[in-house]
Structures are given as structure tokens and as C-alpha cells.
Amino acid sequence: MRAALVEDLPTVMSNRDLRLLHAVADGRVECTGSVEPDFFIDGFACCDHMAARALVRGGMIRPAGGGGRGPVQLTAAGRDALAAAG
Numbered sequence: 001m002r003a004a005l006v007e008d009l010p011t012v013m014s015n016r017d018l019r020l021l022h023a024v025a026d027g028r029v030e031c032t033g034s035v036e037p038d039f040f041i042d043g044f045a046c047c048d049h050m051a052a053r054a055l056v057r058g059g060m061i062r063p064a065g066g067g068g069r070g071p072v073q074l075t076a077a078g079r080d081a082l083a084a085a086g
Helices: 002-008 015-025 049-057 075-084
Strands: 029-031 037-043 061-062 070-076
Touching: 015 029, 015 037, 015 049, 015 061, 015 075, 037 049, 049 061, 070 075
Parallel strands: none
Antiparallel strands: 029 037, 029 070, 061 070
8 A cells, every 4th residue: 555655656746736735735725525536726626636636645635624525734744845845
């Protein structure tokens, strides 16, 4: 299981990944509670499902709620990635 998480992490964070992490840190992101969640930024559907889901699988972000559509929060790994990016 751990190997799968590591494989999902990008070796270099793209600008899109970092912008998504910043949006999560600012409290602007929500997601659905499904197995393959859909993400919404400022109420609009996120067009890069692959990046958002990879950040979840990589342990950078996680849904804050228990089901339905709800907020997303940074994990310690997500905060570390933002700090490393400057």
C-alpha cells in the first residue's frame, strides 16, 4: 500500500499542484465524498481531476468531512510541500 502512495506523488510539484495546495490552504476547495472525489474551487468544478486525486492519494490533502460535499484540508505533508516551494 505504501508503495502505491509513493508512486502517486509527483517527483516535482507542478505549478498546478502548488496552486491547488494554496487554494486548499486558503479554504477555497471542497470535494465530494465518493471513492474518486470531484473537487470544486470557489464553487466551480476543478478541471484537473488527476492532479487533485493524486494529491489525495499522495497524502497532501484530505477531505475534512465525513460524506457529501465538504471542505478539503492540507495534511502535514501538504504544508511541508508548500513550505519547501517557498
